[in-house]
Amino acid sequence: MRLRLSDQQEAFRAEVQAFTSGLTPEPRHESTDDQFKFLVTFEQHLNDAGLAAVAWPTEYGGRGLGPVEYAIVCDELGRARAPEVINFVGIDVIAPALLVYADPEQLAAWLPRMASADEIWCQMFSEPDAGSDLTSLRTRAERTPQGWRINGQKVWSTWAQYATWGLLLARTGTQEERHRGISAFVFDMATPGIEVRSLQTMTGSAEFAEIFFDNVELPEGALMGELGHGWDVAQVMLTAERGPYAIRRSAVLRGALTGLHQLGANNTDPLTRQRIAEATIAMELLDLRIADVVTTLERNEQVGPDSALIKLLLGQVEQTIFSVALELIGPRAMAAEPEDAGTEAWVERYLYSRASTIYGGTQQIQRNLVGERILGLPR
Ligand SMILES: Cc1cc2nc3c(=O)[nH]c(=O)nc-3n(C[C@H](O)[C@H](O)[C@H](O)COP(=O)(O)OP(=O)(O)OC[C@H]3O[C@@H](n4cnc5c(N)ncnc54)[C@H](O)[C@@H]3O)c2cc1C
Numbered sequence: 001m002r003l004r005l006s007d008q009q010e011a012f013r014a015e016v017q018a019f020t021s022g023l024t025p026e027p028r029h030e031s032t033d034d035q036f037k038f039l040v041t042f043e044q045h046l047n048d049a050g051l052a053a054v055a056w057p058t059e060y061g062g063r064g065l066g067p068v069e070y071a072i073v074c075d076e077l078g079r080a081r082a083p084e085v086i087n088f089v090g091i092d093v094i095a096p097a098l099l100v101y102a103d104p105e106q107l108a109a110w111l112p113r114m115a116s117a118d119e120i121w122c123q124m125f126s127e128p129d130a131g132s133d134l135t136s137l138r139t140r141a142e143r144t145p146q147g148w149r150i151n152g153q154k155v156w157s158t159w160a161q162y163a164t165w166g167l168l169l170a171r172t173g174t175q176e177e178r179h180r181g182i183s184a185f186v187f188d189m190a191t192p193g194i195e196v197r198s199l200q201t202m203t204g205s206a207e208f209a210e211i212f213f214d215n216v217e218l219p220e221g222a223l224m225g226e227l228g229h230g231w232d233v234a235q236v237m238l239t240a241e242r243g244p245y246a247i248r249r250s251a252v253l254r255g256a257l258t259g260l261h262q263l264g265a266n267n268t269d270p271l272t273r274q275r276i277a278e279a280t281i282a283m284e285l286l287d288l289r290i291a292d293v294v295t296t297l298e299r300n301e302q303v304g305p306d307s308a309l310i311k312l313l314l315g316q317v318e319q320t321i322f323s324v325a326l327e328l329i330g331p332r333a334m335a336a337e338p339e340d341a342g343t344e345a346w347v348e349r350y351l352y353s354r355a356s357t358i359y360g361g362t363q364q365i366q367r368n369l370v371g372e373r374i375l376g377l378p379r
Pocket of ligand 1: 123126129132157158355358360363364
């Protein structure tokens with residue numbers, strides 16, 4: 001991590017290292033349920049050590065620390081190649097919006113159980129015909145005497161089949177109002193009328209789900225923020241994806257790059273070595289930008305359009321690391337036996353890396369942003 005730390009922050013880093021030094025490698029999982037249970041246990045362990053949500057206020061289960069300490073935790077978990085944090089959608093993306101829009105009772109009820117992974121949260125934005133262009137979403141929320149009635153469908157919702165709570169964007173105005181006619185709702189995923197069907201990806205894991213809403217009755221208090229201002233809630237979450245989540249993801253990739261260096265240590269093929277160098281240089285560029293993000297957040301400022309460059313780099317680094325790893329492993333990757341857990345993990349992460357240019361806004365959308373907001377090109 002390219003940040004100069006104070007003595008206090010160095011002491012905090014030592015505390016995190018004491019935690020990570022006790023970690024054992026993640027075992028191979030027989031099923032998504034097994035993987036889920038393992039990751040929940042890991043997160044509870046992380047939370048017991050006071051490291052799951054260090055930047056949250058203490059009254060809601062955090063440590064009241066700042067973005068630098070958050071980055072230290074991510075960095076050390078990445079170096080230790082620790083299991084991934086299962087409730088990252090909740091902790092990194094949804095919690096920042098709750099901290100703005102939820103009331104103190106809601107925060108006290110939700111956040112500690114989110115940090116401990118006792119309750120998983122899911123984000124329900126994307127629909128079959130509304131992904132890159134969220135303003136065209138069609139899931140509807142209609143007023144009723146008691147609150148709201150939801151009808152529609154969402155898709156690609158990470159870990160939704162295990163979620164206790166979800167944050168939904170739904171249309172409360174007309175289709176023509178685009179982003180102005182959208183509202184945000186938070187509710188219990190066990191509410192009658194909600195059907196969650198998990199979707200298996202090519203990695204074999206069913207890590208996300210599609211969700212159907214059939215006359216789902218929500219109480220008045222499910223509305224988060226003002227009516228018709230769901231776009232503002234979504235913007236807080238998208239900003240968080242550019243901040244905390246980008247910091248976490250880059251640290252995971254730094255750990256994977258170390259693994260790639262070990263895998264390729266004895267390789268003498270100049271072309272492969274060139275590719276390893278490419279991944280390393282892209283990671284260095286990413287690290288510099290992430291240091292800039294941490295400093296921006298430390299100053300209480302928002303990460304600007306540069307975040308599109310970070311997202312592009314994250315995708316480039318991820319796909320380069322895992323495709324080079326597969327080149328190094330060679331044909332053995334095609335026939336990895338379950339007992340060859342190391343190879344199997346590289347193959348799984350290679351397959352997953354295809355998603356890195358899609359989630360959180362596709363590479364094409366990021367390039368549009370770079371063109372329009374950084375280079376000033378016409379729309
Ligand atoms: C691993 C993973 C986890 C996810 N988790 C969640 C989640 O928890 N919650 C959630 O709500 N969603 C989630 N998503 C969905 C994700 O946000 C969408 O997949 C993404 O926004 C793209 O939308 P889409 O799939 O509908 O593709 P589309 O928007 O249909 O895009 C299809 C293709 O067209 C291109 N395209 C579209 N518009 C433009 C344009 N204006 N200019 C140039 N090219 C364009 C895109 O780049 C893409 O190549 C997840 C996705 C993945 C892969």
